[in-house]
Amino acid sequence: MAQCKKCFRPVNDCHYCNGGRASSPIAGKLTCSKCNNTGSLCNEHGGYWK
Ligand SMILES: [Zn+2]
Ligand SMILES: [Zn+2]
Known part of the structure; x- marks a missing residue:
């Protein structure tokens, strides 16, 4: 995951x-600006996990 x-x-x-x-x-x-086009979201950092 x-x-x-x-x-x-x-x-x-x-x-x-x-x-x-x-x-x-x-x-x-x-x-998708919400997840930065990753398709995944951190509860704290949104799409900036990648
Ligand atoms: Zn998204
Ligand atoms: Zn995070």
Whole structure:
């Protein structure tokens, strides 16, 4: 399981882009500012775990 590079806690699937699987087919590629396009979110650091 992926973990945060800052706090080393497990990251959760990003609920803004459904864990990197964007539901909208409009955008060709995933661009989620919440998780920094990683599909995962740290509770503390958001998408800046990578
Ligand atoms: Zn973190
Ligand atoms: Zn996201």
